[in-house]
Amino acid sequence: MARHGESKHFKRSVVTNSLVIPRKKYKYYSKPLPGKHSSKSGVSILGFLRDVIKIAVNAREARYLIKNGYVYVDGKKISEEKYVVGFSDIVTVKDDSFLVWLSENGKITAIKQEGKQESKKIKVMSKHKGSRGINVIFTNDARNIVYDKDDIQINDSVTFDFASGKVTSKIPFEQGKKIIVFSGKNAGKTGTIKEINNQSVSISGKDGEFVASIKSCMAV
DSSP states (O other), X not given: OOOOSOOSEEEGGGSOTTSOOOTTTOXXXXXXXXXXXXXXXOEEHHHIIIIISOOSSSHHHHHHHHHTTOXXXXXEEOOOTTOEEOTTOEEEETTEEEEEEEOTTSOEEEEEESSOOOEEEEEEEEEEEOTTSOEEEEETTXXXXXXXXXXXXTTOEEXXXXXXXXXXXXXXXXXXXXXXXXXXXTTTOEXXXXXXXXXXXEEEETTEEEEEEGGGEXXX
C-alpha cells in the first residue's frame, strides 16, 4: 500500500533526545516542519509552549496562543503550530520573552529574559562574497545576512537585530572567550577556550578540560 506523504508525528519512543518529555504521557508527539533547525535539534512551537516553558497546560491552550497572534519567534509572528524552534531563538509570548538554550546535559531549555528582546546572538558558520563583492554571512539559525564590512570571521558570534535585519556587534572566536557547545556529544557544556586547533577547540569547563568541534561551539 502506498504511503501518502511523510508522517506528521513522532512516536514517543523515537522523539529526539534533546527534549525532556514525561515518560508515558504521550503516545505521539508533534513533528516540526522543516526549517532553520533540524527535527533532531529543534522542537515544534506547540511543544515548546506546552513542554519546555509550560505556559500552556495542553495542546489546545498552545494552539489558542498561536492562532490568536500571541507568539513571536525572533520578532516574527508565528501562526503555524509545527514551526520549528531551537538553540539561540528568542520566543516571545505576549509580554514575556524566552531564550531557547541548552541545559548542561544537552536538553532544550529556556531562559526568561528581562524586557522585550529585539536582538539575539548567533554563530557565523560560513562567509562568502555576493555578486557585488559584498560579504554574506551564513549563521547557525540558517540566516544569510548581508554585511558590508570585512571584520567578521567564520566562527565568530554576532548580534542580530530583528527590526533592521543587520549585525550590530560581534564576539570573536578566540582564546579566553566563554563558549557553549550547541551540538554533538558535548552539547550543553560550557567553558572557556583554552586552545584552538584546525577543526577542534580545547575547552576548560567546570569538570575539567574537554575537546569539541569548532563548528559545534558558539562564543557567548
